[in-house]
Amino acid sequence: MYPDIQPYETSTLKVSDIHTLYYEISGNKDGTPVIFVHGGPGGGCDEKDRSFFNPNKYKIILLDQRGAGRSTPSACLEENTTWDLVKDLEKLREALKIEKWHIFGGSWGSTLSLAYAQSHPDRVKSLVLRGIFILRKSELKFFYQEGASHLFPEAWDEYLEPIPEAERHDMILAYHAQLNSVDEGTKIRAAKAWSKWEMTTSKLYVDPSYVKRAESDDFANAFARIENHYFVNDGFMRDGQLLEKQEIDKIRHIPCIVVQGRYDVVCPATTAYALKKVWPELELHIVPDAGHSSREIGIAKLLVEATDKFANK
Numbered sequence: 162m163y164p165d166i167q168p169y170e171t172s173t174l175k176v177s178d179i180h181t182l183y184y185e186i187s188g189n190k191d192g193t194p195v196i197f198v199h200g201g202p203g204g205g206c207d208e209k210d211r212s213f214f215n216p217n218k219y220k221i222i223l224l225d226q227r228g229a230g231r232s233t234p235s236a237c238l239e240e241n242t243t244w245d246l247v248k249d250l251e252k253l254r255e256a257l258k259i260e261k262w263h264i265f266g267g268s269w270g271s272t273l274s275l276a277y278a279q280s281h282p283d284r285v286k287s288l289v290l291r292g293i294f295i296l297r298k299s300e301l302k303f304f305y306q307e308g309a310s311h312l313f314p315e316a317w318d319e320y321l322e323p324i325p326e327a328e329r330h331d332m333i334l335a336y337h338a339q340l341n342s343v344d345e346g347t348k349i350r351a352a353k354a355w356s357k358w359e360m361t362t363s364k365l366y367v368d369p370s371y372v373k374r375a376e377s378d379d380f381a382n383a384f385a386r387i388e389n390h391y392f393v394n395d396g397f398m399r400d401g402q403l404l405e406k407q408e409i410d411k412i413r414h415i416p417c418i419v420v421q422g423r424y425d426v427v428c429p430a431t432t433a434y435a436l437k438k439v440w441p442e443l444e445l446h447i448v449p450d451a452g453h454s455s456r457e458i459g460i461a462k463l464l465v466e467a468t469d470k471f472a473n474k
């Protein structure tokens with residue numbers, strides 16, 4: 162990855178009566194613009210996210226989506242849907258006077274990047290996507306109800322712990338009740354257990370420093386509440402909508418590189434493969450020794466190679 166850099170501009174954008182978004186710009190003021198679309202939803206941007214891009218070539222824009230990171234109000238679920246976030250990307254693009262931009266997103270970031278590109282194909286120069294997540298019911302079932310649980314049984318026990326036995330047949334719904342509890346203790350305990358499950362399973366080798374992020378009240382609250390809110394609402398989309406032929410046909414002309422970890426248990430490779438089957442023009446790289454995280458060496462290397470390839474487009 163490229164060396165750490167600092168933004169030359171940080172600002173906020175009011176996008177509704179409720180939501181104000183944090184964004185920052187780094188790299189080359191006159192470079193080709195790229196928007197970094199973070200995961201979760203609710204995960205927020207990290208300063209390391211700037212390092213996927215050559216700072217001499219790119220105008221690097223990082224945006225914290227509604228309720229995430231430094232955007233306010235934190236963890237707010239009102240007026241927070243996939244289509245609100247798509248509109249926010251357009252509001253930011255217009256505010257920054259950008260005609261077209263590269264889109265870079267992993268996990269939920271790949272979901273939102275696809276939803277944005279299918280809504281505004283004429284505004285997209287290229288797509289670099291990682292750990293494809295379409296938010297189908299089958300994907301949610303695998304990670305939050307039964308599937309990944311067979312590979313990480315110890316962490317699964319901790320994820321189960323806050324939920325009474327009688328409610329464990331629908332874990333997303335059971336967590337929804339606790340993540341929206343009036344009791345602050347119940348809410349934060351559930352948020353940390355939900356977040357720890359994801360941070361523990363995100364890398365091929367469990368990374369204790371990565372898992373530690375789940376111990377932050379602010380991060381866990383926003384990440385868990387917003388993710389769960391989107392999942393109980395099926396992402397505010399039809400099941401598999403982003404894979405539908407009429408949706409894919411809108412973007413097949415856009416250059417797209419997908420990087421997918423073979424052992425990604427959060428967003429398994431089956432979804433990246435399903436995207437490749439309906440969009441054969443895209444370039445799919447499956448990394449043989451990686452899981453879900455963009456920080457895994459094999460994934461990070463291919464992501465940087467992809468952004469270098471698109472830098473002159």
Ligand SMILES: CNCC(=O)c1nnc(C(C)(C)C)o1
Nearest residue numbers: 200201202204205268269270
């Ligand atoms: C199902 N959500 C996976 C996702 O979007 C995601 N996984 N990790 C992240 C962060 C890196 C933002 C914590 O996001």
